[in-house]
Amino acid sequence: MxxxxxxxxxxxxxxxxxxxxxxxxxxxxxxxxxxxxxxxxxxxxxxxxxxxxxxxxxxxxxxxxxxxxxxxxxxxxxxxxxxxxxxxxxxxxxxxxxxxxxxxxxxxxxxxxxxxxxxxxxxxxxxxxxxxxxxxxxxxxxxxxxxxxxxxxxxxxxxxxxxxxxxxxxxxxxxxxxxxxxxxxxxxxxxxxxxxxxxxxxxxxxxxxxxxxxxxxLGNLNQRNLEKLLSFEKLSYSQQNTVIYTNIQFLKLLHLSFWSLCMRSREICHIEENGYAVWNSWNGKWNIFGIIQKLFRLFDEWKSTNQSSLREIQIIYDLNMNFLRLKKRGN
CATH class of the missing domain: 3.40.50.150 (Vaccinia Virus protein VP39)
Structure with missing residues (x-):
């Protein structure tokens, strides 16, 4: 009882x-x-x-x-x-x-x-x-x-x-x-x-x-992404014309879209097939090494939502869990 x-x-x-x-x-x-x-x-x-x-x-x-x-x-x-x-x-x-x-x-x-x-x-x-x-x-x-x-x-x-x-x-x-x-x-x-x-x-x-x-x-993605990063260590700094600055909200969005982040020492890195980017936590700037496309694509998608918070955004994937686009909730 x-x-x-x-x-x-x-x-x-x-x-x-x-x-x-x-x-x-x-x-x-x-x-x-x-x-x-x-x-x-x-x-x-x-x-x-x-x-x-x-x-x-x-x-x-x-x-x-x-x-x-x-x-x-x-x-x-x-x-x-x-x-x-x-x-x-x-x-x-x-x-x-x-x-x-x-x-x-x-x-x-x-x-x-x-x-x-x-x-x-x-x-x-x-x-x-x-x-x-x-x-x-x-x-x-x-x-x-x-x-x-x-x-x-x-x-x-x-x-x-x-x-x-x-x-x-x-x-x-x-x-x-x-x-x-x-x-x-x-x-x-x-x-x-x-x-x-x-x-x-x-x-x-x-x-x-x-x-x-x-x-x-389900718990070793950081290590797997670090292993990919090792193959890019000889890439030189890219002088791409586009420079972007983002905040913590965008980091969450980036991970949820591409599962691409890892921590190297105290640096947050984003990994792609032909390059990587390092986020500067002091000013939010991304430093690019090699060729980066997904980061810029997501940034453009995010801008199209007026850089909304995660609470206001829906992420759309295909049936293989590949990122397709962002959608403003309610639209």
Missing amino acids: CEFFWREKLTHDIRIAGIDDENILSGFLKVPRERFSQIEYPPQVVYSDQVIVTMKDQDEYSTSSQPSLMAYFMKIAHLCRGMKVLEIGSGTGYNACVMAQIVKENGLIVAVEYNQKFLLYAEKTARELGINNVIFVNDDGASGCEKYAPYDAIIVTVAADNIPYTWIKQLKPGGRIVLPIDIYVIDSQPAFVLEKIEDGIKGDYLFETRFLKARGS
Whole structure:
């Protein structure tokens, strides 16, 4: 009875945070959060609307994300009865099991976790609770899970530094991906929603978040871009006629459009096929080495939106996640 009281309190807090979908609220009411934590907490901590650490494996941690934030992700993804949902970064399984209550017995949650110990703990707990419509998969989240595709929605609960094409391929037309994106070079993790439309993908910024960073192929983009940068080290400074100055907002936009940023020492660099550019944080100027096209193209697109903030811009990609254009929201 005491446990149910605390679950009711958490559900009340989630409602106050702006979630009024009774199906989502019911999911949180039915699942005991403390069962998914190897670390013991008093009930007022377990059922607070806060992140809690649930398990440790050497230098790796699993956390249970802020419930109201996860509820908002579910709302944005349009979670409902009968859906098949892919979760990336399931940790010890609490969020996956909440979603299992929302999609009901005729729906399915496929939860992918990189750390095997966390996954085994999640699997054991779900089995003990009799939650049978969750399948846990130990893999690099960048692979998704082809076996059970296509999915109605993909919800990511770790900060990924890129969006793999495999997720787009495994998503049904009209489906949504909701995730936090790790922009390492400026320590920013904007939540983003992607929707698969008839001829491409449209992406919208939601708000800033803070999540554990993904491991594996979803968390090593900085290193991969640095390796590309090494091949350009002999390029000389380019005397291109066009000089551009940009701000932090543009850096976010650049990363979300081309996944091209990396940090070299304390320099922020943008990498292309035939050159690179270095951003001067003091005055916002880009110094160009070799041949750069995407940077200028995006800058022109940004100017066409009156250099609007991310909140006012929609990013349009093709079905292979190649950048196409920017669109002012509401137009």
